[in-house]
Amino acid sequence: MEDGEIELISSGDKLQEVAQVLQDFIKNNESTFLFPNLAESNKRVILWAALFQHLQNKTSAPIHTLCLAAIRVLSRDKSELENLICEKWITTLIEHGGLYNFIGINEENMAPLELPQKDSAIEALKCLCNIAYNSEVARALCAHTSIAQSLVARLRIYKDIPFKDEIMLFDIKLLFILTALRSDIKTKIRDELHGLDYLVCCLNELLREASPSPEGPMDQDQHIFFTDDQQAIACEILKSMFNLIIRPGGEDSETEADEAMYLKLMPVLTSLLYTKTTNEEKLMELRSNVANLLTSVPPPYYAYLTPELNSGETAECTLEGKNMDALQSLVQLLQYRLSNTTNTKNQCENLSPILTVMNKAVRTRAARKWLRARVLPPLRDVSRPPERGSELRNQLCRLLTTPVAAIRDLVAEFIFIMCKEKVGRMVKYTGFGNAAGHLAQKGLLGARGASGYSRYSSSSDDSDTEEYRAAAPAIDPVLGCTRPPPPRHNPFEGMTDEQKEYEAMKLVNLFDKLVSEGVVVPARVGADGRPEPVQHVLELRDPPNRPQS
Numbered sequence: 001m002e003d004g005e006i007e008l009i010s011s012g013d014k015l016q017e018v019a020q021v022l023q024d025f026i027k028n029n030e031s032t033f034l035f036p037n038l039a040e041s042n043k044r045v046i047l048w049a050a051l052f053q054h055l056q057n058k059t060s061a062p063i064h065t066l067c068l069a070a071i072r073v074l075s076r077d078k079s080e081l082e083n084l085i086c087e088k089w090i091t092t093l094i095e096h097g098g099l100y101n102f103i104g105i106n107e108e109n110m111a112p113l114e115l116p117q118k119d120s121a122i123e124a125l126k127c128l129c130n131i132a133y134n135s136e137v138a139r140a141l142c143a144h145t146s147i148a149q150s151l152v153a154r155l156r157i158y159k160d161i162p163f164k165d166e167i168m169l170f171d172i173k174l175l176f177i178l179t180a181l182r183s184d185i186k187t188k189i190r191d192e193l194h195g196l197d198y199l200v201c202c203l204n205e206l207l208r209e210a211s212p213s214p215e216g217p218m219d220q221d222q223h224i225f226f227t228d229d230q231q232a233i234a235c236e237i238l239k240s241m242f243n244l245i246i247r248p249g250g251e252d253s254e255t256e257a258d259e260a261m262y263l264k265l266m267p268v269l270t271s272l273l274y275t276k277t278t279n280e281e282k283l284m285e286l287r288s289n290v291a292n293l294l295t296s297v298p299p300p301y302y303a304y305l306t307p308e309l310n311s312g313e314t315a316e317c318t319l320e321g322k323n324m325d326a327l328q329s330l331v332q333l334l335q336y337r338l339s340n341t342t343n344t345k346n347q348c349e350n351l352s353p354i355l356t357v358m359n360k361a362v363r364t365r366a367a368r369k370w371l372r373a374r375v376l377p378p379l380r381d382v383s384r385p386p387e388r389g390s391e392l393r394n395q396l397c398r399l400l401t402t403p404v405a406a407i408r409d410l411v412a413e414f415i416f417i418m419c420k421e422k423v424g425r426m427v428k429y430t431g432f433g434n435a436a437g438h439l440a441q442k443g444l445l446g447a448r449g450a451s452g453y454s455r456y457s458s459s460s461d462d463s464d465t466e467e468y469r470a471a472a473p474a475i476d477p478v479l480g481c482t483r484p485p486p487p488r489h490n491p492f493e494g495m496t497d498e499q500k501e502y503e504a505m506k507l508v509n510l511f512d513k514l515v516s517e518g519v520v521v522p523a524r525v526g527a528d529g530r531p532e533p534v535q536h537v538l539e540l541r542d543p544p545n546r547p548q549s
Contacts, residue, residue: 001025006043010050015063018054022066026073033076044080052089055096068096068123075130082137090141093131096124098167099150118163125170132177139182148188151175155198159205165229168202172236179243190244196261199241203268206230206237210275225276231286234272238289241265245296254298262297266304269294273305273326280336287333291354299360305330306366319370327367330357331374331392338395347404355410362417372418376429380467386431386480393429397480400434412438431480443529 005021008014029035038044051067051074054060060067071093075081094100098121131138151171158164175195179186189195210224226234245261272290277283294302306322309315317324334354341350361367375392386397399411416438419425423444426435439445464472476483492500514520524540526532534540 006047019063022070026069029073035077055092065119072126078134081135085138087141093124093128097121129173148185152193152195169233176240196244199237200264207271231277231282235289238293242293262301266301270326273329284336291357294357295353302361322366324370347407359414378465380465382471382481397430432478445529
């Protein structure tokens with residue numbers, strides 16, 4: 001912006017010319033995030049002050065929306081923002097966002113006061129989002145205002161706002177930013193203002209307003225359809241709820257109030273997993289946010305993901321009278337995440353939430369049975385190693401040897417629980433080479449089963465196929481697949497006795513060098529199932545005393 005244009009805006013008159021300058025500035029900088037030219041001659045300070053002066057002047061009302069749009073564009077640049085922003089400006093934006101109109105609303109007085117003009121309110125909220133995200137000073141100033149009470153108060157009366165979809169999206173975005181970056185605001189909204197309850201109500205309201213899915217029968221009321229606006233609002237609500245639910249003490253700090261909140265929350269999350277959207281990307285974004293929130297929910301509440309089917313209800317996926325559609329949605333999310341994670345760089349970010357959810361869900365009998373049928377179906381083709389192929393089992397087996405330890409452990413534990421913590425069954429589906437690391441961690445390398453196996457039902461749903469039984473004698477347990485017979489070739493063919501002795505001594509010397517330099521250490525499997533070093537070769541003759549199992 002040129003000096004003359006800034007001077008025109010600062011003059012306070014000629015509103016039509018000011019409006020034209022602001023329109024041109026906004027149009028030319030819609031994709032601009034840095035304004036280095038404003039660092040000269042104190043231009044940035046003068047421009048910001050002029051814009052807020054217009055916002056505080058009622059005679060400039062015709063250009064208020066343009067002033068707010070200009071501030072929105074300028075606030076993308078963090079330069080000097082900490083020194084620019086002041087409480088009066090934050091208050092001005094809150095007022096133009098219509099938030100102060102909701103202070104003091106209670107159960108007896110639910111009718112909101114008159115809202116500001118729609119475009120001005122939305123632009124003001126966008127400005128608050130940008131400034132709160134980019135400035136710690138601005139967040140501190142927000143904490144000293146009544147913005148938390150105003151946001152929560154407006155959560156309660158969205159259905160009475162004429163342009164609720166637009167304003168709700170940016171209200172929740174601002175709520176997410178403040179609860180993520182200011183612990184005092186987070187605590188106030190969660191503990192004093194009961195924000196979680198109102199956010200759950202907002203999700204319920206979204207579900208009630210959603211239309212039936214065009215892909216499913218009209219009588220299947222669990223199949224509902226979200227528009228793009230509804231999907232975006234739901235995602236922002238879920239992210240804000242994650243900020244509020246997560247506690248430093250984790251699940252051990254659960255209170256009675258938390259229990260009541262989980263009982264309200266789980267049916268809503270289950271309904272969200274039934275929801276359809278306009279495309280796969282938005283559907284997976286919604287399910288990802290549901291999964292992120294589920295990571296903070298204790299395992300006992302996961303039973304609500306597989307509710308009993310009432311009389312007259314139908315579902316696409318059922319098991320023993322339970323609706324498994326929500327669990328199937330999580331399986332689809334897992335497949336989507338696995339397919340879109342091609343390297344170790346973002347493995348933890350992409351896979352950790354959904355794998356954590358799967359590890360919690362698989363601990364219930366119905367979910368374990370359902371998941372095992374889809375992840376570890378009965379084996380038929382055992383000619384390839386378990387990690388080769390495009391099936392879900394193959395993709396998970398590949399992760400058993402990933403260098404990302406957190407993902408490796410989550411995948412191994414998921415498969416281990418699906419196998420009812422039975423060593424032999426895990427080896428059967430993954431190969432001993434892939435399973436060895438997890439079994440060693442648990443001290444089960446030399447064990448026949450796990451100590452926790454008694455926790456599972458005695459009935460087994462593990463039925464070997466005819467193809468597997470026929471191939472079983474030829475399966476290499478380390479590889480987890482059949483190995484073709486090696487070609488019959490004598491490596492010593494054509495060698496003299498002196499050459500054979502030379503090669504043998506060469507091998508002995510190389511191995512002795514490895515041992516003496518500490519590169520390798522001879523070991524055996526100890527009584528606890530873990531590898532233990534041996535001090536003398538004679539120790540390898542007698543196996544350690546093993547407990548009888």
